Amino acid sequence: EKGSAPAIPVDPRFDIAYVTPVTIGTPPQTLYLDFDTGSSDLWVFSSHTLASQVRGQMIYSPEKSTTAKLLAGHTWSIRYGDGSGSLGNVYTDNFTVGGVTVTSQAVQTAQQVSTSFTSESDIHGLVGLGFSTLNTVYPNGQLTFFDNAKSQLDSPVFTADLKWKKEGTYDFGFIDETKYTGEITYLPVQTDPGYWTFTSSGYAVGDGSFNQVSISGIADTATSLTYLPTAVVTSYWRQVEGAVNSQYYGGYVFPCSSKLPSFTFGVGSANITIPGSYINYAQITEGSPTCFGGLQSSSGLGINIWGDVALKAAFVVFNGGNPPTIGWARK
Numbered sequence: 001e002k003g004s005a006p007a008i009p010v011d012p013r014f015d016i017a018y019v020t021p022v023t024i025g026t027p028p029q030t031l032y033l034d035f036d037t038g039s040s041d042l043w044v045f046s047s048h049t050l051a052s053q054v055r056g057q058m059i060y061s062p063e064k065s066t067t068a069k070l071l072a073g074h075t076w077s078i079r080y081g082d083g084s085g086s087l088g089n090v091y092t093d094n095f096t097v098g099g100v101t102v103t104s105q106a107v108q109t110a111q112q113v114s115t116s117f118t119s120e121s122d123i124h125g126l127v128g129l130g131f132s133t134l135n136t137v138y139p140n141g142q143l144t145f146f147d148n149a150k151s152q153l154d155s156p157v158f159t160a161d162l163k164w165k166k167e168g169t170y171d172f173g174f175i176d177e178t179k180y181t182g183e184i185t186y187l188p189v190q191t192d193p194g195y196w197t198f199t200s201s202g203y204a205v206g207d208g209s210f211n212q213v214s215i216s217g218i219a220d221t222a223t224s225l226t227y228l229p230t231a232v233v234t235s236y237w238r239q240v241e242g243a244v245n246s247q248y249y250g251g252y253v254f255p256c257s258s259k260l261p262s263f264t265f266g267v268g269s270a271n272i273t274i275p276g277s278y279i280n281y282a283q284i285t286e287g288s289p290t291c292f293g294g295l296q297s298s299s300g301l302g303i304n305i306w307g308d309v310a311l312k313a314a315f316v317v318f319n320g321g322n323p324p325t326i327g328w329a330r331k
């Protein structure tokens with residue numbers, strides 16, 4: 001089996017997140033979910049979610065699905081990197097993405113969500129694509145959609161082809177050769193504690209020389225920006241006149257009229273180049289001459305994150321084989 005599904009930017013002005021249509025239950029209920037390689041819970045806004053916390057999201061109603069089964073005595077609670085979170089109960093039901101169906105997928109129904117989820121009406125939940133060890137369901141952890149689907153896929157892989165301000169795709173079970181140029185470079189993955197953690201071989205700013213330095217970080221499809229060590233990020237923004245690291249705005253801001261240099265990162269002996277335009281993330285407020293950078297320091301996070309700003313410059317293969325590896329190609 002194999003399948004393809006679109007990755008649709010939530011806001012056409014800037015790529016804050018990407019959502020993908022899925023169907024759950026019988027008859028099928030359609031929701032648009034944020035696929036997240038940085039976590040491993042599949043949760044949805046539901047008929048159980050506090051009404052005061054639902055604002056326009058599509059919901060999953062297990063009581064309307066003839067194939068839904070309550071996973072009695074199981075609960076979950078998750079906190080994301082930005083402090084947002086959600087919690088609730090667990091059902092199993094049929095779950096389909098791009099034509100690939102998993103019967104009895106653990107679907108975590110939210111009873112409560114934090115304000116940033118309530119205010120994001122285009123995101124109806126998340127599909128965790130990290131390693132199942134990160135799943136928060138208690139007392140028995142549940143498997144991700146990918147872990148459940150793996151055995152029925154032609155190949156135990158999924159790929160991410162995210163695009164700048166355009167619709168991209170997630171493919172399951174196959175590698176679409178038309179989606180990239182040159183070769184795919186595969187790197188080892190550290191699966192503990194459960195992220196797709198890999199080590200980049202270094203970086204270059206614009207046309208500058210390549211700095212050979214190992215940068216270990218996670219590939220995270222649900223983090224909008226890219227967060228790297230302070231030394232790396234400082235050397236990038238030093239090239240942009242008027243760029244400052246603003247305490248007020250919580251990161252590097254710069255004049256929107258700037259022509260930003262590209263940022264190249266090493267993957268083995270190959271490399272991926274992020275165009276400068278991708279690093280001009282957004283105006284700090286509508287109409288402002290000041291813009292917020294897509295490349296920020298990871299010093300406060302304790303982890304480096306290759307988020308959408310980096311991922312959308314590449315074709316990325318998440319290989320769930322034994323051992324798992326991550327593949328990068330230019331496109």
Ligand SMILES: Cc1ccc(-c2noc([C@H]3C[C@@H](O)CN3)n2)cc1F
Pocket residue numbers: 017034036037038039079080081082084116117120123126220222223
């Ligand atoms: C409103 C909202 C807030 C946060 C997130 C969110 N989901 O995953 C992540 C990153 C950080 C890490 O926790 C795992 N991947 N961030 C999604 C949202 F729709």
